[in-house]
Amino acid sequence: MTIKSGCHTAIFVLFTGLALVGCSGLQQAPxxxxxxxxxxEQGDAQAQYQLAKSYCCGLGVRTSTRKALYWHCRAAIxxxxxxxxxMGNILSNFFDDPDRTTxxxxxxxxxxxxxxxxxxxxxxEQAFDVREKLAKQMSGDDLNKGKRWxxxxxxxxxxxxx
Numbered sequence: 572m573t574i575k576s577g578c579h580t581a582i583f584v585l586f587t588g589l590a591l592v593g594c595s596g597l598q599q600a601p602x603x604x605x606x607x608x609x610x611x612e613q614g615d616a617q618a619q620y621q622l623a624k625s626y627c628c629g630l631g632v633r634t635s636t637r638k639a640l641y642w643h644c645r646a647a648i649x650x651x652x653x654x655x656x657x658m659g660n661i662l663s664n665f666f667d668d669p670d671r672t673t674x675x676x677x678x679x680x681x682x683x684x685x686x687x688x689x690x691x692x693x694x695x696e697q698a699f700d701v702r703e704k705l706a707k708q709m710s711g712d713d714l715n716k717g718k719r720w721x722x723x724x725x726x727x728x729x730x731x732x733x
Contacts (some may be wrong), residue, residue, distance in 0.1 A: 604622065604625055607621050607622040607625065608622060611642060611645070614649070616646040616650075616651035616654065617646070617651070619642045619643075619645045619646035619649075619651070619654070620642070620643065620646040620651055620653055620654045620657070622642045623638075623640075623641075623643040623645075623646065623654065623657070624639070624657075626638040627639040639661075640658075641729055643657050643658050644658065644727070644729035645729050647686065647689075648724075648727055648729065650693055651693075652690045652693035652694055652695040652698070653690075653695065655686050655687075655689045655690035655695065655698070656686070656687065656690040656697065656698050656701075658682075658683075658686040659683045659684075659685075659686035659687040659690060659698065659701065659702070660683075660701075661683075662679045662680075662682045662683035662686060663680055663683030663687075680708065680709050680713055680717070681709075681713050681716045681720060682717075682720070683705060683717075684702060684705055684706065684709065684713075684714065684717030684718075684720075684721070685717050685720040685724055686724075687699075687701055687702035687705065688702055688717070688718070688721035689721060689724050
């Protein structure tokens, strides 16, 4: 497995809005991406998560980041807490950008708060603490919207990320 570092922006569509975001973590280029893809397409959440990690942050290629978001989203909507946590990381740009912005604009704290909430409910140990740190950076209106979205997250469709 080859590890590549680097991270660039992508567009993520959630509910009715667009958000410009950064991708967190390292890119992994697995030797068996085709095997992961076959399992992911059959609905295996862990394979979807691993495939997403393999695409994450295509070193300047936005389509790779879009693929990462798509596969993270597919795993996340199946209650796979690690993917939900990663969606929060990607959307908040929390770990990669101390200023919480990308080269193109602000990150999507509302969506990130939603994913951290869902990951926390599904037992992800770090999600609650990270969500609380993020909440301190949010306006009251955005925080309320994030809480509301956390009750509606099952309505999310990932197809617009392909």
